[in-house]
Amino acid sequence: MGARAADRGGPGLVEATELEHHRVELTGYCYRMLGSGFEAEDAVQETFVRAWRTYDATRGPLRPWLFRLATSVCLDMLRGPQRRARAMDLGPAARPGDPLGEPLAGDAWVWPVPDGRVLPSDPAELAVARESVRLAFVAALQRLRPRQRAVLILRDVLEWRAAEVAELMGTSVTSVNSVLQRARARLPAVAPEDDEIDETLLDRYVSAFERYDVHALVSLLHEDATMSMPPFAWWLRGREAVRTVLAAAAAPCEGARLVRTGANGAPALAQYRDGKAFALVVLEVGGGLVTGVTTFLDPGLFPFFGLPMSFGHALRTDR
Template sequence: MTVIGSDFDAATAPFRRELVVHCYRMLGSVHEAEDLAQETLIRAWKARDRYDEQRASLRTWLYRIATNVCLTALEGRARRALPSGLGTASDDPHAPLVPDLAVPWLQPLPDRHLLRGDPLARAVERDGVRLALVAAMQLLPPRQRAVLVLRDVLEFSAAEVAAQLGTSVAAVNSALQRARAAVAGAAPREDTLRDPDDPAVRDQVDRYVRAFEAADVDTLITLLTDDAVLEMPPVPLWYAGRVDYGRFIARVFAMRGTGWRMVPIAANGQPAVAAYCPDDRGVLRLHTVQVLTVTRRGIAHNVVFQDPQVFAAFDIALVLQRGR
């Protein structure tokens, strides 16, 4: 048995970031993920005298605690969702924009939480937090979700996962098979450009930004795939297809005016923008955070978040100075 003791902070520091990401995959909320990662470390500190390095690595032990903290937090909770997971697409660009604050909406993950450095490891982690994949994970029962994350994303062995969840290897394998089938449609496609630093992705996003800032809807829709999806939590409304996407954006400009500015950011290993809209005095105020899915065929998905909690998680300016 090994006592972590006074070296606890130094010993656990290398894992703190990835524990937040793990809790995010399980909960779909950045703020809850940060709280639960902190709860994990508190529980680990209290149990540090019982940690035995002969039975599990420190990383495996911490993930066992974190997973069970998440499973406890998920008991009796409604799943976090995106509008496209709750109903059919609208074909009315003038549908009422009424937020539904009773729904626990899925939140995006700022890229500052993701790995830096090794390109291969970074790409693997980005694949595991793609917004569509995290949304699909929320459809799973919590224990199936835990099995999928631990086995397929974090690559723990079936025996390790069984020990972490207090179950059998057979039960883990069965749960994994069901979970894989449920999220198969959200797996990255071959034509998906997953790295927001890819020059082709940057070019596509730059062209989208220029078209949006120019209020050029005709050009903007040429950058979309035929089946592009636009959704905007907390409004339970979404559109499918470049035509309805464009009709809705035309409505946005009619309602909010032109002169928008878009600042590139990144979320969930995907390109994103912070969109600023001029108010009545021409002050550019943060309006939305938009997370884009870019493929070789064009922009396939835009999830538009208008949520103060999301803004706070990204730590971006609420007012943009002119000229920026």
């Protein structure tokens, strides 16, 4: 991608290093739009290909050009009827003893994304970026129509001016403000999560989980905590429901090992069973307690997160 646009007959100039400078920000934008880290990376790669072919420096800076292309790519990818969601968006909570049911297809779910692929390195931007890539917020965004989603992300998350968004979308400032107003009205409220990771809480959670100490584990949960396990639509609400299910489950995760990682600006844990990759667990934390546990039963996420497929004690390091 280091070729000059001039070599292709155009007046612009774009190098691979210039494109890479925008990768994290663009991936974060596409992830919020699409709800899948894999699809977000595909969208960014397609954006770079189009930029390499079409960028014309005489028509403006590279960054808005890239966002214009990325928006177009994402809107094209969102033409299908499928809306990604979390289990809590698909139906009422299960009761202890209810069967898991049949797994749903992968495109039904909001999937996690590694922190390093979407979070900026600038501490001044980190807090806002974390909140806007949380699983709950990204799932809420999926309830908006695609163009509403794009306008809300650009205006409220990335803090673009209305005139900049209007130029990007090829519309008027009045239209952008109208779309933004409707998007804000439709966006479901999302419970806040703790800004800082409570290392003591996380250590206690890991210890209780690996020992399969149900009493200790449940004591770390908020009374209204949720637990879900994509790709199953089954989910639980409430500490007592979780206690009942775990106590009756014949300790299926006893002997499991957990490795720290980070996903969606939140603490996450790679779960290994019998020494093999099993699931990626994303925790939501609020008020010093775990408010949500989402266990993604897909070992295919491990390479995406830079995690090995088998467990070794040397892996017990924070990421």
